[in-house]
Amino acid sequence: MSRLRIAVQKSGRLHDDSVALLRECGIDLRNVKDRLRTESDDFPLEVFFLRDDDIPQYVEDGVADIGIVGQNVLLEKGRDVEVVQELGFGKCRLSLAVPRSESWEGVPSLEGRRIATSYPRIVGDFLARQGVRAEIHEISGSVEIAPGIGLADVVADLVSSGGTLFMNGLREVEPILQSQAVLVKNKGLDASGQRLLESLLFRIRAVKRAKRNKYVLLNAPNDRLADIVALLPGMKSPTVLPLAESGWSSVHSVLSEEEFWDRIERLKAAGAQGILVVPIEKMVL
Numbered sequence: 365m366s367r368l369r370i371a372v373q374k375s376g377r378l379h380d381d382s383v384a385l386l387r388e389c390g391i392d393l394r395n396v397k398d399r400l401r402t403e404s405d406d407f408p409l410e411v412f413f414l415r416d417d418d419i420p421q422y423v424e425d426g427v428a429d430i431g432i433v434g435q436n437v438l439l440e441k442g443r444d445v446e447v448v449q450e451l452g453f454g455k456c457r458l459s460l461a462v463p464r465s466e467s468w469e470g471v472p473s474l475e476g477r478r479i480a481t482s483y484p485r486i487v488g489d490f491l492a493r494q495g496v497r498a499e500i501h502e503i504s505g506s507v508e509i510a511p512g513i514g515l516a517d518v519v520a521d522l523v524s525s526g527g528t529l530f531m532n533g534l535r536e537v538e539p540i541l542q543s544q545a546v547l548v549k550n551k552g553l554d555a556s557g558q559r560l561l562e563s564l565l566f567r568i569r570a571v572k573r574a575k576r577n578k579y580v581l582l583n584a585p586n587d588r589l590a591d592i593v594a595l596l597p598g599m600k601s602p603t604v605l606p607l608a609e610s611g612w613s614s615v616h617s618v619l620s621e622e623e624f625w626d627r628i629e630r631l632k633a634a635g636a637q638g639i640l641v642v643p644i645e646k647m648v649l
């Protein structure tokens with residue numbers, strides 16, 4: 365195999381983040397607008413732009429070697445592909461929602477009721493696990509208007525902020541599935557394809573890690589240095605350099621997003637001054 369073929373959403377909520385991720389991996393893609401396929405000059409990658417619903421099948425069939433798709437679509441389509449990496453964007457949940465004027469008595473109260481959704485398989489499995497029988501009406505878009513036009517009593521739809529549900533007089537009552545975009549691969553990928561995938565994954569992980577971390581530089585009085593260094597993990601350990609002014613050092617380290625604010629406060633309390641926080645572009649361990 366001379367190049368890896370990746371399937372990406374043509375337009376929609378995953379398109380921009382998918383293309384941005386490839387670009388952050390140093391893969392230059394020209395002409396992504398209104399194209400069905402494009403190639404990169406600086407990485408052996410060919411990109412197919414498709415409807416997200418078709419991506420699992422293209423990857424299973426080996427028309428594309430890998431693809432970027434939401435876990436929701438992957439589960440619904442039930443295609444035999446392998447998830448190789450969670451990508452951290454396209455986050456949403458598939459939730460049950462009812463008209464705001466109605467009370468919610470829990471999943472058992474769905475017995476015998478009509479549920480509109482574009483995800484009949486996921487919703488059907490969920491109901492089966494709960495031992496509830498309901499009528500599932502599959503509709504492919506604008507699910508949120510179904511109760512208003514008398515097509516269903518309840519909907520199961522994708523939600524991120526909840527704004528669309530609210531505008532349609534609905535209320536989210538029960539999450540069924542949490543979802544994000546993932547990278548999937550064809551299970552029969554050959555050895556050279558696998559090597560290219562490993563090299564792409566290496567870059568993706570470096571980009572993702574970099575996003576989760578910040579580079580921190582600060583000034584510390586030498587008599588406080590031990591306390592300050594103890595608060596900083598660093599990739600191995602923090603870098604400590606003397607400042608031109610005697611009795612002071614410059615300390616450099618890497619902090620993850622989760623621990624960031626807590627550590628910054630404790631560093632200040634421990635005597636750190638002039639704290640600079642800088643984004644990291646790539647991070648390779």
Ligand code: ATP
Binds near residue numbers: 373414436455522
């Ligand atoms: P296509 O034309 O490719 O079939 P689509 O209309 O089915 O597009 P989009 O609305 O672009 O799909 O959503 C694509 C994916 O983005 C969803 O399957 C889901 O994984 C993710 N997503 C993230 N947040 C949301 C949200 N609030 N609503 C819908 N999808 C979301």
Ligand code: ZN
Binds near residue numbers: 415416417
């Ligand atoms: Zn779709």
